[in-house]
Amino acid sequence: MIQTETITGATRWEALADRVLKGKPLSTEEALSVLQCPDEALLSLLQAAYRVRHHYFGNKVKLNMIINAKSGLCPENCGYCSQSIVSTAPVERYSMLKKEVLIEGAREAIDRQAGTYCIVASGRGPTHREVEEVAEAVREIKSQTRLKICACLGILSEEQARRLKEAGVDRYNHNLNTSASHHDQITTSHTFDDRVRTVEHAKQAGISPCSGCIVGMGETDEQIVEVANSLKELDADSIPVNFLHAIPGTPLEGMDELNPRRCLKILALFRLMCPTKEIRVSGGREVNLRSLQPLALYPANSLFVGDYLTTEGQVAEQDHQMIRDLGFEIEECAL
Structure with missing residues (x-):
């Protein structure tokens, strides 16, 4: 085992990348050292994370809407x-959109060169009627396009997961959001285990699991490592990393503990801890990464284009230009 405290500078991060590429997981100490990387060593850390990203994904970038x-x-x-x-x-505030609106959204996703179209609904979990409404739209979208469909409808039963799979849903998103030890500080109306159970139901139905986190909610470094380990154990295929955008009127209003360098270290951690998985730069990237947004794609290989649920995102054309400027390539659009 490499003793990271005896290795300095670029050599430390390259050594970690070497270990990861050989299939050896980071220890808790090593994971914490990534989050605590000195700012002056950030580019060396990103280079090491990029080596791992490039090994598995090349310079392709997956786009989601x-x-x-x-x-x-x-x-x-x-x-x-x-x-x-x-x-x-x-x-x-509105109830489930009509099928025609969901189908039109799929066409917009293709126009933005997104390969995955994410149908997201608020609420604790869907009613059976809402599941059928989404399923009907998904069947039509799949008959007309090659889009990958991700559904995010809240807490799901085994039967609802099965129905979504039969309709053609490829992926189900249900984020763990934070570590088990921090969960009660964020919400008390459902449990951490409720979230894990929903992801397991999706997996059992044969749907690709998508689950990630939100950082910047008062969690410690240890709790960020904890949720990364939970997502690794859950074997989520896609891991969206959200950066808190504290909206006025929410309980976390005014919380502002992130900066662009911190965000990049967190993305590097997820790449090194979950090397073969899709790491997606998600909500809050524009306000937290700011001018350093392009560097996020050195550890991450996926991002959202367009708006989020209740906040605006960067114009899709700007994202396309950012990717081209890096010398990266958008993964083939589902036409």
Whole structure:
């Protein structure tokens, strides 16, 4: 085992990359050292993370687009969310969008060169009617396009997961959001185990599991490593890393503990801990990474284009240009 405290500078991070590429997991101490990387060594850390990213994904970038299929009206008390029952943020409130609107959203995803179209609905979990409404739209989208469809509808039963799989849903997203030890500080209306159980239901139905986190919610370095380990154990195929965008009117309003360098170290950690997985730069990237957004694609290989659920994202054409400027390539669009 490499004693990272005896290795300095670029050699330390290259040694970690070597170990990861040989299939050896990071120890807790090594994972913490990534988060605590000195700012002056950040480029060396990113180079090491890039080596791992390039080994598995080359310079391809996966693009994903979200449609907010049902907004507000949520009984949960998640502290980060503007759509929760405890939020006073002014957000649109509407029930499940009609099938035609969801299908039109799929066409927009193709126009933005996204390969994955994410149908997201607020609420604790879907009703059986809502599952059928989404399933009907998915069947039609799949008959017309080669888009990968991701659904994110909240807590899911085994039967609902099976129905979504039969309709053609490729991926189901249900984020762990934070570590088990920090979960009660963020929400008390459901448990960490409820979230794990939903991801397991999706996996059992044969749907690719997508699960990630939100950072910047008062968690410690140890808790970031803890949630990364939980996602690794869950074997999530896609890991969205969200950076808290604290919206006025939410319980976490005013929290601002991230900076662009911190965000890049967190992305590097997830690449080194989950080397073969899709690491997606997700919500809050524009406001937290700011001018350093392009560097995020050295550890990450995926991002959202367009708007998020209740906040605006960067214009898709700017993302396309950013990718080209890096010398990277958008993964083939699903036409």
